[in-house]
Amino acid sequence: MKDMIKRTLFDQLLKHLKTKEMFLLAGPRQAGKTYLLTQLKDHLIKQGKAVAWFNLDIETDRQFFVSQSALVEQIKLTLGNKPGFVFIDEIQRKENAGLFLKGLYDMNLPYKFIISGSGSLELKEKIHETSTGRKFIFELNTLSFMEFVHHRTNYLYEGKPEHFFQTDKITAENLLNEYLNFGGYPRVVLAQTLAEKTLVINEIWQSYLERDIAYLIGLKKTEEFIHLVKVLASQIGQMINVHELSDTLNLAVQTVNLYLWYLEKTYILQRLAPFSRNLRKEITKMPVAYFFDLGLRNFSANEFGGLAETGRRGFVFQNLVLRLIKEQIDKSSSGINFWRTQDKAEVDFVVSAGQNPLPVEVKYKHLVKPEIPRSLKSFIKKYQPKEALMINLDLETETVFQKTKVRFLPYWRLLASFKLFA
Numbered sequence: 001m002k003d004m005i006k007r008t009l010f011d012q013l014l015k016h017l018k019t020k021e022m023f024l025l026a027g028p029r030q031a032g033k034t035y036l037l038t039q040l041k042d043h044l045i046k047q048g049k050a051v052a053w054f055n056l057d058i059e060t061d062r063q064f065f066v067s068q069s070a071l072v073e074q075i076k077l078t079l080g081n082k083p084g085f086v087f088i089d090e091i092q093r094k095e096n097a098g099l100f101l102k103g104l105y106d107m108n109l110p111y112k113f114i115i116s117g118s119g120s121l122e123l124k125e126k127i128h129e130t131s132t133g134r135k136f137i138f139e140l141n142t143l144s145f146m147e148f149v150h151h152r153t154n155y156l157y158e159g160k161p162e163h164f165f166q167t168d169k170i171t172a173e174n175l176l177n178e179y180l181n182f183g184g185y186p187r188v189v190l191a192q193t194l195a196e197k198t199l200v201i202n203e204i205w206q207s208y209l210e211r212d213i214a215y216l217i218g219l220k221k222t223e224e225f226i227h228l229v230k231v232l233a234s235q236i237g238q239m240i241n242v243h244e245l246s247d248t249l250n251l252a253v254q255t256v257n258l259y260l261w262y263l264e265k266t267y268i269l270q271r272l273a274p275f276s277r278n279l280r281k282e283i284t285k286m287p288v289a290y291f292f293d294l295g296l297r298n299f300s301a302n303e304f305g306g307l308a309e310t311g312r313r314g315f316v317f318q319n320l321v322l323r324l325i326k327e328q329i330d331k332s333s334s335g336i337n338f339w340r341t342q343d344k345a346e347v348d349f350v351v352s353a354g355q356n357p358l359p360v361e362v363k364y365k366h367l368v369k370p371e372i373p374r375s376l377k378s379f380i381k382k383y384q385p386k387e388a389l390m391i392n393l394d395l396e397t398e399t400v401f402q403k404t405k406v407r408f409l410p411y412w413r414l415l416a417s418f419k420l421f422a
Contacts, residue, residue: 003190005151007036009140014043016136017085022105022113024091027140028267028292029212030204032186033116034089036140040114041087050084052111056093065094068103075111083110092117101135118212118266141267142293143184144327145320146415149175151189165412169394172412180316181307183295194305201299212266217258224251226300228259232269232289233300237315237348239286239340240271267292272322275337275350275357277383288338290319314364317411318348321362321391324414325351334420345378351420358420360389367395370408380404 013036016023025033034055044051052075054061064074075086091097097117104113115135143151150158152175157164165172182188182197185204191197209222219225227249232240240260246253263269271287291297294316298304307313325336329351339347339359349360359379372390380388380402388401390408398407409418 005032005143005147005186005189006155007032007140008144008147009138010036010039013040013138017044017112019136020112021135022101022115023136023138025114025116025138025140027118028142029118029208030185030187031140031142031267033118033140035186037087037089037114037116041085044085050079050082051087052078052084053087053089055089057090062093065100068100068107071104072107072109075109079111081110084112086111086113088113088115090117091115105135141184142295143186143189145176145179145184145324148179148184148189152178161412161416165410173393176411177308177313180294180313180320181298181305183293183298185293185295188295197295198299198304201295201304205296205299208266208268213262216262216266224249224255225259228256229263229268229300230302232263233291233297236290236297237288237318240289241286268296270322272336272338272349275339275352290322292323294319317364318362321360321411321414322349324411325349325360325420328414328420339379341378345375347375347379350379357383357385358387358389359383359385360391363390363392365392367392367408370395370397370399370406372399372401372406376406377401380406 013023013025017040025037027033041051041053054064054071056062056065064071075084078084079086091101094100101113101115146161149161149164149172153164153171182201185201187200187204188197191200209226213219213222213225217225228245228251231245231248242253242256242260245251245256249256251259260269260271264271268291270290270292272290273287274285291300295304297316297319298307301310301312303310303312307316322336329336332353334351334353337350337352339345339350347359348362351358351360359376361373361376367390370390376388376390379385384402385404388404388406390406391411391414392408394410395408396410396413398405400406414420
């Protein structure tokens with residue numbers, strides 16, 4: 001079906017259905033968590049499994065969550081005492097959800113609990129701390145670029161994405177520009193026109209403000225919060241000076257820090273710390289900011305669907321490459337930073353595995369020959385990494401600078417074949 005979007009997380013969730021531990025599916029609002037759980041539920045029903053479903057956004061369901069015994073009583077009415085699967089959607093609506101779920105698990109019931117919640121899942125209720133050892137946590141973000149491409153190409157290139165990027169370059173570039181403009185919220189991807197996409201992204205943003213931020217922080221007026229997001233959207237990839245933001249927005253420093261923390265924990269913003277080995281000339285305090293979803297970033301910067309006219313596609317492309325890198329190093333011990341010195345030498349990303357740094361410079365260009373930027377040369381001279389990467393639109397080659405192999409790679413190589421740490 002045209003509106004069906006496959007999520008790579010689905011197969012991972014299937015593997016955990018036989019484990020005793022409950023699993024929690026967290027992520028930004030409207031990233032597709034309920035849809036993914038519905039797919040799981042339908043899969044189980046087809047296998048003849050007993051299933052119960054509760055949604056805390058529905059008033060008639062909330063009445064069963066006044067106590068654990070009330071919920072268990074309702075589950076037994078639905079499933080009896082035989083083994084079954086219990087889905088609980090929008091768990092963040094439950095006060096003290098962590099303790100509530102811990103109590104359910106400790107009752108040793110014959111049910112597998114499958115739970116979802118928005119970014120606030122681990123904020124107020126502290127589910128992570130109270131349910132240690134009792135759950136797996138999975139995160140579902142908005143559509144990755146790979147998921148988007150597979151959907152747009154009707155899954156003709158599953159398992160062989162490089163074939164698509166190498167043979168249909170015009171379509172590939174069009175899809176890249178579409179993703180850079182509109183991001184990966186499923187409903188935005190499925191909307192057909194710019195007007196429809198704009199309406200959807202506005203609804204997602206308003207829902208986030210009203211149902212997450214107003215609930216978590218207790219903000220009745222969100223103008224200052226919105227202004228902060230707009231400022232951050234206009235300077236992705238640039239260092240955040242909290243004191244400057246405080247002066248610009250006329251907010252206390254503590255308030256700016258609080259808002260930044262909530263933006264991170266609700267899957268809107270991600271901050272990168274500077275890479276440093278205590279060299280005096282390196283800037284070691286201010287982080288840089290990027291967005292989880294490019295469409296939401298563009299909407300906040302008033303550039304949604306009009307990115308080509310702004311001259312900021314390079315920064316948004318840089319944001320995309322960050323996400324591709326993070327998808328590769330997810331659940332590994334590798335870290336990611338940026339590098340900048342007071343002499344204005346800078347490298348976009350530094351991926352670290354142990355003591356082995358991998359500098360990654362990003363250029364939104366059709367490079368013709370392998371030219372190494374001055375800043376990347378500076379990093380190589382200081383740290384002598386084994387390899388360095390120059391991510392660009394289509395040039396693929398390699399050269400050597402001071403014994404460091406510098407690989408020029410098209411961005412799409414990060415989707416499958418090229419591994420950062422082979």
